[in-house]
Amino acid sequence: MxxxxxxxxxxxxxxxxxxxxxxxxxxxxxxxxxxxxxxxxxxxxxxxxxxxxxxxxxxxxxxxxxxxxxxxxxxxxxxxxxxxxxxxxxxxxxxxxxxxxxxxxxxxxxxxxxxxxxxxxxxxxxxxxxxxxxxxxxxxxxxxxxxxNDERPLIENLDIIPSPYDNMNPEEYKNRIVYYESSRGCPFNCQYCLSSAIKGLRYFSIERIKKDLKNLIEAEVAQIKFIDRTFNAKKKTAMEIMSFLMENDNGFTTYHFEVTAHLIDDEMLEFLKNCKPGLFQFEIGVQSTDPFVLEACGRKDNFERLSNVVKQIESYKNIHQHLDLIAGLPYENYRGFEKSFNDVYRLGIEQLQLGFLKMIKGTGIRKTADMHDFRYKNYPPYEVLSNRYISYDEILKLKDIEEMVERYYNSGNFSLSIKYLVEKFYMDSPFRFYEEFSEFYNSRGYFSVSQGRNENYRILLEFYEEKIGMNVELFRDMLKFDYVSTGKTSNVPSFMVRNYPDDFKNRCHIFLQEDENVKKYIPKYEGIPAKNIIKNVRFEPFRYDVKNYNLNEEPLENECVYMFDYNISKIFEKSHSFKVEI
Structure with missing residues (x-):
C-alpha cells in the first residue's frame, strides 16, 4: 500500500x-x-x-x-x-x-x-x-x-515522537523557513486562540531540542520559527535554548519567537542585551490595552510591564520586535481600538500588526458568538464582520488604516517623514493620522489602483500639502531623505528637490579618493578605489539638515550633503547616512 x-x-x-x-x-x-x-x-x-x-x-x-x-x-x-x-x-x-x-x-x-x-x-x-x-x-x-471514536489522550512524553531532523537531507531545508516546536500547549486561556482548547503545557526534553536545532543550524535553514504559543512560559528553558542558539550561531540562520513580554524579567533583559543584532525576532501579542477587554477574552497581561520591557529591548537595538493588536474583540469599540493603537504605537517598535479577530473553530469566542452578536465570514479564515460594539463600516475603516500602517510604517520606507508628521501634528493620537490618510486615499480612489514606489511618496506629499500645508519644502526634503536611504537609486523623482551642482558628481569622486574621508566615515572601504566604493554609496544634497531637525524649532535652510552607505547588514536600517563636506 x-x-x-x-x-x-x-x-x-x-x-x-x-x-x-x-x-x-x-x-x-x-x-x-x-x-x-x-x-x-x-x-x-x-x-x-x-x-x-x-x-x-x-x-x-x-x-x-x-x-x-x-x-x-x-x-x-x-x-x-x-x-x-x-x-x-x-x-x-x-x-x-x-x-x-x-x-x-x-x-x-x-x-x-x-x-x-x-x-x-x-x-x-x-x-x-x-x-x-x-x-x-x-x-x-x-x-x-x-x-x-473516543478522543485520543494528549501525548505526555513528547520525546516518544521521533525527530524528523535525524538523518535529514540538508538540501531539503537549506535557505527555507522551518517551523519548530519546543513545547505544546499554553499556560494562558485566551478565548480567541485555539491553544485555549488544549489544557496544559508539555515540553520536549532540552537534549532533544538542542539536537534538533543543531541539525537545522548545520543545514543552514534561513529561519527557524518557534511555534510555541508562549516561548518564554518557562524562563529557564527559554534562556537555555536562546543561549544555545547564540553559542551555535552560524552567521546565517535567524530565529522567531512568540513571547509574552510581561513575563520577561530583569534577569532575562540583562541576558538579551548581549544578543547579536538580528539573530532573534520577537512577536508580542498585545491584542488590546484595555484590561476589561482582555479579561473578557480570558487573557492576562500587564501593559505597564510590557511597555517597560519593549522599550528596554528597543534600546538594545539588537532584537526586531513585532507587536500585534486584534480588532473586533468583545467590548472594544472603534474609539477603544484607537486608544489601544496609540498606546502601542507610542512604544516606537519596528512593526505594529493590525489583525482582525478570527472566529476559529474550537475556540471559546466562537462558541459564545451569540453573546456579543458576532457576525463573521462563514468561510476561512472566519474573520469578524461586526459585533455589538463595532460596525462593519468601522471594520472597513480599520482595514484601510491597516493598509496605511503596512505601507507607510511597517515598510520602514518613510521613517523620517512619518515620524515628523505624527510627532509634529498628530501626537495626541497617531491613529488619527492613519485614519485621515486612509480617508484621503479613499477620496482620491488610490485604493483602487496599484501604487508603485514613487507614487507612494508622491501621494504622501500630496496629503501633506493639502492637509498640513506648512513647511512643505522641509517635508519634501524629508521624503527625499527617506527615498534615498531605502536603497541605491540612479535618480530621485521630479517632485523631490533635485539641486545638484554642475560638478557634483566629480566632487563626490574626489571626496572618496581622500583616504582621510574614507577612514573617518566608512573605514571598511579603506584601500578600495573610489570607483568601486561609489557602487555602494550615494551622495545627495539637501536644502535642510532634515536628519538633525528639531521639531520644536523653526526650520532654517541649511544646505548640506549626506552620503548614504548601502553595504550594511540592513537589520534595523536600510542604509547608514553621514553628513559630509564636499
Missing amino acids: KILLTTLNSKFIHTNLAIRYIKECSKDIRDIELKEYTINNQMDFILKEIYRGGYDAVFFSVYIWNVEDILRLCRNLKSVKPDMIIGLGGPEVSYDSEKLMKKYPFIDYIMYGEGEITFRELCMMFRNEKDIKDIKGIVYRDGENIHV
Missing part, C-alpha cells in the same frame, strides 16, 4: 512540521512518501502529480489557509480514482469532523487532535493489525454511517 502525506503551504519557502512528525512515527511499518505543495501552485498540477504518483491513500494536513483548495483537490481525486483512500487531519478539521464527513462523501477518514499515534495505528489497520473501532482520535465512514 502506497501512502502520501501532503499539504499546501502558504509559501514555497515554508515547511510543514505536522506531516514530518507523522511520517517519522510510522516509517517502520509503512512505505510513506512526503510531498509539499503551496496554495500558489495550480490545482491541476497538484491533481496530476498526486494521480500519477500511484498512491493508494493520501492524507492532507489542513489549515484555514488551505482547507478550501484541499477539499476541491479531494473531490477531484475521488472522481478520477474512486478507490483512493482520502484522509484529513489538522486544526481546521478537528472540531467539526462529523459534520465535514457528512457534507463531503469523498472523505474517508478524519484524524482529530494530535495525529502522530492515530496515524500509526491507522497504518497498522491497513495491515490488518488493528481494528478501526479501537483507534482513538479517528472519524471514519462505514457505509452510510459516520463513526466518531
Whole structure:
C-alpha cells in the first residue's frame, strides 16, 4: 500500500512540521512518501502529480489557509480514482469532523487532535493489525454511517515522537523557513486562540531540542520559527535554548519567537542585551490595552510591564520586535481600538500588526458568538464582520488604516517623514493620522489602483500639502531623505528637490579618493578605489539638515550633503547616512 502525506503551504519557502512528525512515527511499518505543495501552485498540477504518483491513500494536513483548495483537490481525486483512500487531519478539521464527513462523501477518514499515534495505528489497520473501532482520535465512514471514536489522550512524553531532523537531507531545508516546536500547549486561556482548547503545557526534553536545532543550524535553514504559543512560559528553558542558539550561531540562520513580554524579567533583559543584532525576532501579542477587554477574552497581561520591557529591548537595538493588536474583540469599540493603537504605537517598535479577530473553530469566542452578536465570514479564515460594539463600516475603516500602517510604517520606507508628521501634528493620537490618510486615499480612489514606489511618496506629499500645508519644502526634503536611504537609486523623482551642482558628481569622486574621508566615515572601504566604493554609496544634497531637525524649532535652510552607505547588514536600517563636506 502506497501512502502520501501532503499539504499546501502558504509559501514555497515554508515547511510543514505536522506531516514530518507523522511520517517519522510510522516509517517502520509503512512505505510513506512526503510531498509539499503551496496554495500558489495550480490545482491541476497538484491533481496530476498526486494521480500519477500511484498512491493508494493520501492524507492532507489542513489549515484555514488551505482547507478550501484541499477539499476541491479531494473531490477531484475521488472522481478520477474512486478507490483512493482520502484522509484529513489538522486544526481546521478537528472540531467539526462529523459534520465535514457528512457534507463531503469523498472523505474517508478524519484524524482529530494530535495525529502522530492515530496515524500509526491507522497504518497498522491497513495491515490488518488493528481494528478501526479501537483507534482513538479517528472519524471514519462505514457505509452510510459516520463513526466518531473516543478522543485520543494528549501525548505526555513528547520525546516518544521521533525527530524528523535525524538523518535529514540538508538540501531539503537549506535557505527555507522551518517551523519548530519546543513545547505544546499554553499556560494562558485566551478565548480567541485555539491553544485555549488544549489544557496544559508539555515540553520536549532540552537534549532533544538542542539536537534538533543543531541539525537545522548545520543545514543552514534561513529561519527557524518557534511555534510555541508562549516561548518564554518557562524562563529557564527559554534562556537555555536562546543561549544555545547564540553559542551555535552560524552567521546565517535567524530565529522567531512568540513571547509574552510581561513575563520577561530583569534577569532575562540583562541576558538579551548581549544578543547579536538580528539573530532573534520577537512577536508580542498585545491584542488590546484595555484590561476589561482582555479579561473578557480570558487573557492576562500587564501593559505597564510590557511597555517597560519593549522599550528596554528597543534600546538594545539588537532584537526586531513585532507587536500585534486584534480588532473586533468583545467590548472594544472603534474609539477603544484607537486608544489601544496609540498606546502601542507610542512604544516606537519596528512593526505594529493590525489583525482582525478570527472566529476559529474550537475556540471559546466562537462558541459564545451569540453573546456579543458576532457576525463573521462563514468561510476561512472566519474573520469578524461586526459585533455589538463595532460596525462593519468601522471594520472597513480599520482595514484601510491597516493598509496605511503596512505601507507607510511597517515598510520602514518613510521613517523620517512619518515620524515628523505624527510627532509634529498628530501626537495626541497617531491613529488619527492613519485614519485621515486612509480617508484621503479613499477620496482620491488610490485604493483602487496599484501604487508603485514613487507614487507612494508622491501621494504622501500630496496629503501633506493639502492637509498640513506648512513647511512643505522641509517635508519634501524629508521624503527625499527617506527615498534615498531605502536603497541605491540612479535618480530621485521630479517632485523631490533635485539641486545638484554642475560638478557634483566629480566632487563626490574626489571626496572618496581622500583616504582621510574614507577612514573617518566608512573605514571598511579603506584601500578600495573610489570607483568601486561609489557602487555602494550615494551622495545627495539637501536644502535642510532634515536628519538633525528639531521639531520644536523653526526650520532654517541649511544646505548640506549626506552620503548614504548601502553595504550594511540592513537589520534595523536600510542604509547608514553621514553628513559630509564636499
